[in-house]
Amino acid sequence: xxxxxxxxxxxxxxxxxxxxxxxxxxxxxxxxxxxxxxxxxxxxxxxxxxxxxxxxxxxxxxxxxxxxxxxxxxxxxxxxxxxxxxxxxxxxxxxxxxxxxxxxxxxxxxxxxxxxxxxxxxxxxxxxxxxxxxxxxxxxxxxxxxxxxxxxxxxxxxxxxxxxxxxxxxxxxxxxxxxxxxxxxxxxxxxxxxxxxxxxxxxxxxxxxxxxxxxxxxxxxxxxxxxxxxxxxxxxxxxxxxxxxxxxxxxxxxxxxxxxxxxxxxxxxxxxxxxxxxxxxxxxxxxxxxxxxxxxxx
Numbered sequence: 001x002x003x004x005x006x007x008x009x010x011x012x013x014x015x016x017x018x019x020x021x022x023x024x025x026x027x028x029x030x031x032x033x034x035x036x037x038x039x040x041x042x043x044x045x046x047x048x049x050x051x052x053x054x055x056x057x058x059x060x061x062x063x064x065x066x067x068x069x070x071x072x073x074x075x076x077x078x079x080x081x082x083x084x085x086x087x088x089x090x091x092x093x094x095x096x097x098x099x100x101x102x103x104x105x106x107x108x109x110x111x112x113x114x115x116x117x118x119x120x121x122x123x124x125x126x127x128x129x130x131x132x133x134x135x136x137x138x139x140x141x142x143x144x145x146x147x148x149x150x151x152x153x154x155x156x157x158x159x160x161x162x163x164x165x166x167x168x169x170x171x172x173x174x175x176x177x178x179x180x181x182x183x184x185x186x187x188x189x190x191x192x193x194x195x196x197x198x199x200x201x202x203x204x205x206x207x208x209x210x211x212x213x214x215x216x217x218x219x220x221x222x223x224x225x226x227x228x229x230x231x232x233x234x235x236x237x238x239x240x241x242x243x244x245x246x247x248x249x250x251x252x253x254x255x256x257x258x259x260x261x262x263x264x265x266x267x268x269x270x271x272x273x274x275x276x277x278x279x280x281x282x283x284x285x286x287x288x289x290x291x292x293x294x295x296x297x298x
Contacts, residue, residue: 044079
């Protein structure tokens, strides 16, 4: 049986009723399981993770998008996390029994649906229509505030929907990608420059790890700063390697790590390297976990 995962991010993390209404729209879709959702008031952003058979996942994505668009008005949105629209990004991730090209087709079907609602849509990652649109950060550059001017540029005509600014909803990015890990590290300092230095040290675009994307954020309500990351290939760049690099770089400024956050579910395989590194059990394998014997084979 084919299994597809969807990890939409919406630009709302403060209004509990809105977050719950979006979660309920996903739960109400037959054949879909909502694995996790979390809201961050400082980011003013929520992330949902659900999976199921491809057509059911597509239906749930459409339902939650309708709900979010009804309830979120970007004209009043403020938050630390970069964003382009009310429903900011909707990635589809093939989990089992389907190839990436099938996930791309689902993303394109979803994109056409959103475009028909009158909202500009951009395709990214494996669904990108041109090389300069593969990277989400490139598409989101300038954020929501830049959209009126951006949509006038022939180079940034949307893949779906009108090239017309939608003040209430902004634009939406969708596509298909491989599993990634959303990993944040909080630092015991209010100096944003420290986090910016570390983000530059670990992210690929500045010569860091090949499969790391990172930005620096100020968590003013917590009196800290954060290195917020996506690890796009945990087998090549494991969590401990990134965390220890951040620890070392922070120590250069006399700063320690306050804690870290994993946003949403992650592949079990990503934890294998964590056990090997921190317990120094170098021959550890997932087969040693009792519960692994309870997982049915494909």
